[in-house]
Amino acid sequence: MTDPVKPQAPPRPTATYRLQLTPDFGFAEAAELTSYLAELGVSHLYLSPILQASPESRHGYDVTDHSRVREEFGGMAGLRRLAARGLPIVVDIVPNHMTVPVPESRNARLWDVLRHGPGAASARWFDLDWIGGQVALPVLGPGADPEAEVVADGDVLRYHDHEYPLRGDGRPAGQFYRLVPWRDAPGYRRFFDVSSLIGLRAEDPEVFEATHEVILRLVAEGLVTGLRVDHPDGLADPRGYLARLRERAPVWTVAEKILVEDERLPGDWACEGTTGYDALNMVTRLFVDPGGEEPLLDVFVRHTGFPPDYDAVRYEAKKQVLEEFFTGEVDRLTREVPELREAFVELLADMPVYRAYAVPGEEHPEETLRIVRAAAEAASARTNPEAVAKAADLALYGPPETVVRFQQTCGPVMAKGVEDTALYRWYPLACLNEVGGEPDHFWVSPDRFHRYCQGMAPHTMTTLSTHDTKRSEDVRARLAVLSELPAEWAEAVAEWSAQVSFDPKLDYLAWQNLMAAWPIGADRFADFLAKAAREAKTSMSWADPDPSYEEGVRAFAARAIEVCGPSVAAFTERVDRYARANSLGQKLVQLMMPGVPDVYQGCETTDFSLVDPDNRRPVDFAYRRSLLRAPGGDSWDAAKLLVTASALRLRARVGADLPYVPLETEGIGRDHSVAFARGERAVVVVTRLPAGLERRGGWGCAPIGLPQGRWRDVLTGVPHTGRVPYAHLLARYPVALLERG
Template structure:
């Protein structure tokens, strides 16, 4: 907390059954010394007992028992750091056994007339995709229908019917596990069932505990998970705001240039748009064509990113989201529009356009749908597309809402979880909300972006959902300055070990950037990447032979090429350290509330979840905080704690003032209190002979570099300012 009780920074911890409230409380002293303002918790309501992430909530009325329950939460709150909590309004889990979700159980038992039925976005009778490929396994056990580990309630009065008649008499239908469920779900995850928080009673019931915790002062602010899945995200935020006097952030993915709707009364997003802009700042755009050519040569992919994205969206729509499209088409009232629906969804460039039934859609929403319709009209009947575009903006309420709710899954599964695993010339750019065909931004572009940020929006570099941690991306960014050296290295590795050209090149990038990495971690990453790419296998279409090939490739790549990968990574690290420290300084001192993801106060070379949710060695971090050495880890700790400390002394409203620093540095001031200076494109800097006579002109006054203790005024040679560290943190 800083001036006037405002939030200065957050530190995100991933709670698990092995790391609950008591373990988090043990960190409070360390985090306060680090300079953290608020402790930011993953979801705290009761989830599936074994859950490692907490987004699979089963009971909104209880604090999670595995974490220590409400007593444990109170003890954590009393430890001294104000708490931010992640909440999940969009969905609950369909647990196994299903009796673990009381509201779901009652709704399935008592049908559409039950009080619990309004909780869920059901299509009656509700299709439940649980049946395996082998017949049999169903049995009646009193009031329960059992199928292996699954349990389903039997409608009262039907218990004694013969099994075929009993199945027909239920409010649900058991269908094959690959089929679409009879409910809105989270993306294509059938085990997460969508909630109808637009209903006042459901809103009240699902938020009662959270609001009580806020009223009692145990929770200071909220992070809202995936509001785009809701029927009316803006309306939800407006209902939520009066209950939250502290910070309120929404996990909204903004595609480049997109802005958060102006009428949402929240402090901002969770920072993916900032993450992507910071990453691009450290990428050399001059290598674009060279890296694309190396990628194409190794993978055989000659299509551009736009084409790959379209193909990926079409595949996930037809293969994994058929139920959602069928339901949307039915809401439009014209089965002949299905092809137009598919093409309009595939053409949408953002996660949602924010049109609400009965309201005049914003001009920006109309423009987005119109642009998508023009593109879709080149791929489907233009008249049908025009009619569809009109209906999803002005048509039946259900059609308007369902179109909005389907755009997100198409983007998330088609782009995030498919296209980004198929088109990856420089994987540092393949982040949530990223555009991998946009190589780099200039300092001027970055300054314009940063100056326009809301003062209390969240900024981040790593999260529990990032594809690669910040330091993995820092290493990969260096490849944009070493494209020829990289091409030669990957050619040599590929000549020794190869498996699937569509996967191998992604494997080599991540092996280098996450090095050192165990065979097990590398194998787990590649299996997930292959399943997400969906070019050979998917989560729904396993292939044991292919998966054995992935495992063998991973083992051989580490064992036979590891020494060479290590040597190349050692060269990369001479430059990646500057990018790692630079992006940390920029994020911690630019406008917004910076979040530090658990462990990233020193280097962290994690890949996509669950790899990035592994336990953190806090003992090592405590030692480095007490005595930072000159290693990369020690320098990153020093930079993090220094910047967090200064951030506490900066007014959140302090203006962002760009400072001219040339091609190889980025600098800005925050009012008259702080100046940040960081190195960018260090390979090019070295090749030109260093800083030479480059200078920077500091704002009026006397400035002290908090990292070195040196004082500066006026015009300063960059060779002096950045002699000891590749970054400077100045306080006036």
């Protein structure tokens, strides 16, 4: 007998387009875009989570039922109709958690656990901490009177909009849960510090099968041809999970893994790569002028009073979130060794990455040992070195529960301490403050960028904007210009601050984002600043709101626009002379570098969105469709759409596996351009640091040598060969995309 032939995996994408589905924009609306997206040049449609979530959810990561495609989007029938439009589909899946909804009965699995306790059929689904036979549910509001507010109603216990199953004589006591104040730690692992998202045990084969039932069926039927895995670092065994997923769903898969600086994706993960934040940060820094670092840092320190040392701010932020939000996680980690609590806290605060990938019972990779030992060395300077050494040893070689729990705690502490705290406190140049970014690592040289690209996995995802970026790519393109105009920027901020001020810890972030998102309405601007203030946690936070402070934020936002708007507009107009080049340059680099490029909804033209929910606003696709049908024109939007469509279509023609070959540049070209070839089929040349280029008098007669052969710029139709003056090559656009022939 011959071995059965495995079904052939579907083709990998050449490019994807991410759509954020909402109750207002479901499968039917997505289907209307498939012809436009195919014409744009993407090969695959990339959808936000599609399983049943809370009915009102605008993002879909709060799954309530893994057995159904979301009704608000059109259900299974709607998904089939979308797939029938012919554009292959990639979906975002959420293996780490599901929601604790209100009312709680919306989650049948959770309801089963609350009703039947540890013996429930669904008890193995969740990462629960049974203390005294009960799970703590943090829902009681400030000053709540449980005797009066928690009431029995038949076989249900009600607390305002919450409801829980009752057993026995119907009294609140004697249940498998206990209601505790909302600030208390929950009796379950959660997503970061979000108690409304309960951790799943995807490492359990039965849980894996049940939570992936629909997704695996869609893959088997060919309706889904690629997967994006949300937050694998939260899982007990990311490597094992991805291996099981690949075995059951042998399709192109990328993982939302946040890599910091030189960190690389674990080589034994069964996926093609990451969702692209590593590429995003490298591309952004490629367009930042190193000469602006010191003057912008000086302006930042002078205006905010924050220290010039980012490491100190990051450490303090991580310590703060550990003490305010993660006491329950630390309690659970140190339950058997309470005397090591402080040592574990310091070790967690000094971990430089989201996870070090220690696997119980296995010999640890050298990189894992290096990371944990470096953190232990730093922590030893702050507390008892012997205790830290013991904690580090337990984190690496202790009981499996301790090793895994430590790994699962590192990610939330990094996410909340760095992404959602430190990056809102330390922002000399806010375009560097992205997920996985290190704002004190100011720039990268073309040579370093080339080395990075040569080491990339060929089918990893790349991106410039996502539903989680703190600023869209074009906001960052404007901000990067400040590194070339630090003196002018300092003068402008001094002028604006003299007229309108509120909180020094927030104002300087406000001026950067007001300029970079201009024009922006007062409500949008105020919403952004209020969120930024809550995340920074210096004057208010999500846990400790301050209505009077927020009122001040909103008054500042309105007055800043009213008083300084004309001046901000004038400064932005000056910035845009150079930001346009940054915008087109970073877009072309991202679309043509190794990997599978993703275009976030609407970003084929300019988009000046800030952090969510601002970046999930409806997109004017009719406008973009009209531009695509009538190419040409000198507007920034028209140029960006031309670059996007031309690059996507070229990638589809030449394929994704071509070698990345840096092109030699010299003189002014070495400082102000980035150039590379993809095999012998395509050449990319983009302008870098355009303001500095202008100060040097432009390109002059400086040439760039093209690879042998005849080339045609697909943006302009102009042929080129041999050594070509930059001024000629980049006469129409600040970028060139050449195809052989």
